Each structure stands twice: as C-alpha cells, then as structure tokens.
Amino acid sequence: MLFSEAKGHKVVATDAAATVGRVDGFIVDPAAQQIIGLELGRTPGAGDTLPWANIQGFGRDAVTVGAGAMIVTAEGPLAEQAGKDHALLRKRVLSTAGVELGILRDVEFDPATGQVQQLLLDQGTVDAARLIGAGSYAVVVRA
Amino acid sequence: MTVLLRSSEIAKKPVVTFAGEAVAQVKDIVYGTTGDVQGFTLAGRGLFAGPLKTSVPWPAVVGLGPDAVMIADESALVDTAELLAGGSGVAGGAAGAGNVLDSQVLTDDGMALGRVVDVVIEVGEPTGTGAPTAEVVGYEIDPAEALGRGKNRLLIPLPDTLAASGEHLIVPAAAREFVREDLAGFGAAVDDFRARLGHGPVGGQPATGAAPPTSPAQVAAPAPVAAPAPVADPAPVADPAPVATPAPVAAPEAQPAPVPVDPAPSAGGSSPAGSSPASGPATSGPVPAAPVPVPETAGADEPSPLSAPDPAGQPRSLNEVFFPPEGAAPAPGAPAEPAHPSSGRWRRAADTPDAGAVDPVPDPGLPTRTATSDGQDR
Numbered sequence: 001m002l003f004s005e006a007k008g009h010k011v012v013a014t015d016a017a018a019t020v021g022r023v024d025g026f027i028v029d030p031a032a033q034q035i036i037g038l039e040l041g042r043t044p045g046a047g048d049t050l051p052w053a054n055i056q057g058f059g060r061d062a063v064t065v066g067a068g069a070m071i072v073t074a075e076g077p078l079a080e081q082a083g084k085d086h087a088l089l090r091k092r093v094l095s096t097a098g099v100e101l102g103i104l105r106d107v108e109f110d111p112a113t114g115q116v117q118q119l120l121l122d123q124g125t126v127d128a129a130r131l132i133g134a135g136s137y138a139v140v141v142r143a
Numbered sequence: 144m145t146v147l148l149r150s151s152e153i154a155k156k157p158v159v160t161f162a163g164e165a166v167a168q169v170k171d172i173v174y175g176t177t178g179d180v181q182g183f184t185l186a187g188r189g190l191f192a193g194p195l196k197t198s199v200p201w202p203a204v205v206g207l208g209p210d211a212v213m214i215a216d217e218s219a220l221v222d223t224a225e226l227l228a229g230g231s232g233v234a235g236g237a238a239g240a241g242n243v244l245d246s247q248v249l250t251d252d253g254m255a256l257g258r259v260v261d262v263v264i265e266v267g268e269p270t271g272t273g274a275p276t277a278e279v280v281g282y283e284i285d286p287a288e289a290l291g292r293g294k295n296r297l298l299i300p301l302p303d304t305l306a307a308s309g310e311h312l313i314v315p316a317a318a319r320e321f322v323r324e325d326l327a328g329f330g331a332a333v334d335d336f337r338a339r340l341g342h343g344p345v346g347g348q349p350a351t352g353a354a355p356p357t358s359p360a361q362v363a364a365p366a367p368v369a370a371p372a373p374v375a376d377p378a379p380v381a382d383p384a385p386v387a388t389p390a391p392v393a394a395p396e397a398q399p400a401p402v403p404v405d406p407a408p409s410a411g412g413s414s415p416a417g418s419s420p421a422s423g424p425a426t427s428g429p430v431p432a433a434p435v436p437v438p439e440t441a442g443a444d445e446p447s448p449l450s451a452p453d454p455a456g457q458p459r460s461l462n463e464v465f466f467p468p469e470g471a472a473p474a475p476g477a478p479a480e481p482a483h484p485s486s487g488r489w490r491r492a493a494d495t496p497d498a499g500a501v502d503p504v505p506d507p508g509l510p511t512r513t514a515t516s517d518g519q520d521r
Binding site: 030135140 | 157159160162163164207209211
C-alpha cells in the first residue's frame with residue numbers, strides 16, 4: 001500500500017463502531033524503516049497520534065482500533081519523529097555520496113507490519129532498506 | 144569512480160547530516176601542504192547568515208557530491224582555528240597561510256601560464272569506513288597571452304607536489320602539454336601528466352617534468368618568451384627555468400636559444416622553482432633528450448602494414464618518416480637506398496644509414512614530420 005492511498009483513511013474504533021479520526025500522516029523511524037505511528041486529524045479528544053502497536057487492522061478502506069482511548073498524545077520516539085520536519089513526502093532524497101536522487105513522491109509500505117518497502121521518486125524507486133534519515137532538509141539514503 | 148569538482152562548485156554546498164538536517168554551508172576549502180583537502184570552513188545557512196566558528200575536518204566527510212557535503216552528525220564539527228592550524232592554504236579568500244586563487248602559475252622554465260581562478264578537486268571512493276579521498280589535481284586559469292590559447296579559461300594538471308606561495312605556483316613545464324579546456328577528459332590528462340612525471344625520461348633522470356621529452360617544436364615556442372626575462376634580469380622572481388630548455392639541445396633542430404645560460408644562477412634557485420623537483424635536472428646541463436623516442440625508431444625495422452602508404456601515396460604511420468625511393472624525385476642530399484618493400488615507392492627513414500638525420504625527438508603523442516615524394520617536409 002502507498003502512503004497516498006492510505007492517507008485520508010477513517011480510523012474506526014471497533015468497540016463503539018465510531019469514527020475516531022482520519023489518517024493525516026505517517027510517523028516513520030528511518031533507521032528501522034518502520035512506521036511507528038499515524039498522525040490523525042478530526043479526533044474527538046486531545047490526542048492526535050495512533051501508535052502502530054495500537055492498530056488492530058490496516059485495511060483498504062479503514063484503520064481499526066480497539067477503542068478511541070488508544071489514540072494518544074505523542075511522546076518519546078513518536079514525538080521525536082513526528083511533525084513536518086521529519087515527514088518523508090515531497091522532500092529531496094540525498095545519497096550519502098552527496099548526490100540528489102530526486103524528490104520523494106510516495107512510499108510503499110506493508111500494511112500488516114508497517115515496514116517501509118520502497119521509496120518512490122520522480123524517476124525510479126529506491127529500496128527502503130537504504131533509508132537512514134529524514135530531516136527538514138532531506139531524506140538520506142545510503143549510496 | 145572518481146569525480147572532478149571545481150572548488151567553486153563546492154562553496155555554498157549544504158552540509159547535511161544523516162538525519163537529513165542541513166547544519167551549515169561550505170564557505171572555504173582548506174588545503175594541506177600536499178594539495179590534499181583538509182576540510183571546510185562553514186557559514187550559516189540563510190541569506191544573512193555569517194561565518195560559523197566551526198568547520199568540517201575532511202575525515203568527518205562521508206560523501207562529497209555535486210549536491211551536498213554529507214557528514215554523520217553535528218558532533219563531527221570542530222573549531223575552525225583547529226582546522227586551520229593544520230592546513231596550508233585556503234581557496235576562497237579567508238585567512239590562512241595563503242590563498243591560491245589569483246596566484247600566478249609559472250612553469251619551472253619561467254613561462255607564466257596564467258592566474259588561478261579555480262581549483263579542480265578529484266573526489267575518490269570512500270576507503271573502507273573512512274572518508275573518500277580528495278585531492279587537488281589541477282587549476283583553472285585565466286590563460287596568459289603568451290600561452291597562445293585564447294582567452295577562455297583553461298585547466299592545467301598539477302603534479303603530486305608543487306611549490307607554492309601566496310604569489311606563485313610552480314609547475315613543471317610539461318604541464319603545458321596537458322592543458323585542457325573542460326573537465327571532460329581532464330582526469331585522463333592528469334593521469335597522463337603524472338605518469339610522465341613519474342616515469343621520467345628514459346635516461347634515468349629523476350621524475351621532474353622539467354626536461355620532458357618534448358619535441359623541439361614544443362620547446363621552441365616558449366623559449367622566446369621565457370628566455371629573455373631571467374637572463375636579463377635575474378632579480379625578480381626569476382625563473383632559472385629557461386635552463387630547462389637545454390633539453391632539446393641534443394635535437395638537431397632545436398632553437399639556437401639559451402646558449403649563454405649559466406647553470407650557476409639556476410642552482411641558486413632564486414625562485415620557488417629552486418625548491419621544485421624540477422630544478423635538479425634543469426641545472427644538470429644538457430639533457431640527453433634523444434634517447435626517449437629511440438626505441439620507437441629502432442623498433443620500426445620490420446615492415447608493418449601501417450607503415451605502407453595509403454593509395455594516395457601518403458604514409459599512414461605517424462611514427463615513421465618516409466623518404467622517396469631512389470630515382471623518384473630524390474630530395475637533395477638524400478642517399479640512394481632501396482625502396483620500401485611494402486610500397487615500391489617509399490622507404491623508411493629507419494632503413495637508411497642517414498636515419499639519424501631525421502628528427503630524433505618525435506613526441507609519442509604528436510605526429511612527426513613526414514617527407515613527401517617531392518622532398519617537402521610536411
């Protein structure tokens with residue numbers, strides 16, 4: 001599944017069968033090439049972050065959670081990697097050799113595990129195993 | 144794979160950490176005493192950002208590419224004073240032992256090639272877990288008129304080591320032959336140039352490039368420019384260099400030039416050239432330049448398909464000199480010899496007893512003179 005496909009998905013609490021948010025973004029640990037949480041919008045409470053571990057299912061049409069209380073305020077590693085500075089999309093991709101490979105347009109991930117699989121650039125793709133960092137200036141991949 | 148970059152292309156490049164943050168931009172490049180890159184001084188990013196007190200030492204550089212300088216993290220930065228203490232020169236205009244930009248490039252035979260406007264750096268592959276290699280391999284210069292190459296900027300290769308001050312850079316005279324107009328092929332020119340210096344002339348001289356196996360024609364050109372100055376006025380940054388011109392003396396067609404050259408002043412080494420490795424052989428008197436091309440002539444005893452003239456009657460080989468056969472409009476003074484077996488019209492100079500009269504110093508990289516059937520040199 002692509003980030004572009006998953007963005008906007010409803011987040012539904014299975015205990016109340018109610019929509020408790022909408023997927024706005026992805027929090028990725030670049031070093032582990034792993035999605036560690038979702039940034040949500042339109043949440044009923046103060047929390048706006050859904051840790052990946054709290055997700056019950058990531059389907060084609062919705063993300064399910066056990067209860068609305070599983071949506072939390074970002075702390076620890078989630079807080080470190082959240083925000084626009086650490087977002088992947090629309091950033092330049094630099095190799096460790098100092099060569100710009102292009103702009104990151106989309107990311108393919110495994111909805112079952114949250115593992116990032118491919119980085120889709122303007123031209124071509126980059127294996128996500130090469131991903132090592134994402135900051136305000138660039139996404140960095142191994143040369 | 145190696146990449147050639149101009150230092151001006153490196154300036155203002157962002158310094159990016161593996162975390163994807165641009166922590167600074169390159170301000171100046173600091174060179175070591177041997178032309179190796181020691182590191183970069185930094186400036187802040189942004190329109191009004193000034194210089195930073197921290198710098199990037201070269202060992203901390205993970206990658207240097209056309210788009211960024213990559214470092215692992217900000218902990219790799221060091222104090223600028225610490226970096227400059229180990230460097231010898233700065234390209235870009237900051238403080239330091241000397242700024243190579245705008246220095247005059249002089250050959251060790253005293254010819255001014257131009258002024259440095261940029262520095263060409265060769266960036267190699269990272270070695271193991273360390274930083275990639277980076278070395279100054281050439282300069283971009285605004286050429287002097289005496290070079291006769293127009294006004295477009297030129298690239299000249301550098302030897303492994305050279306003498307430099309804030310005012311002059313001394314390069315071997317052979318550098319003239321490897322001047323290029325753009326970076327395409329410049330890497331090969333650097334390799335060829337250094338191979339020339341490294342192997343040295345056949346006569347067992349040390350590798351200098353001061354007495355290169357240049358053809359008389361090539362040496363003759365700079366002679367009128369280089370010779371007068373040092374002889375007439377030894378005081379200025381004088382180049383004892385014209386002494387290097389004795390090299391072609393062994394060639395029969397060399398210019399009459401610097402006969403009055405006295406090795407003594409050149410031994411004094413009043414210019415940086417005195418510290419150049421080129422000065423040694425340059426002062427050692429006439430250099431037997433002839434041995435260099437000899438193997439080619441000697442090895443041309445056997446007829447080669449290449450040595451046969453083409454249907455138009457012109458010799459194909461650039462390394463052999465042909466004379467017309469006996470009875471076919473012989474050149475004045477040419478001895479009568481059997482015709483070349485492969486042509487019936489031509490015979491090789493090497494086959495004649497007078498072969499030694501032929502220009503004995505052909506440059507392997509340049510066409511030699513050839514004689515046509517009407518006895519005219521071509």
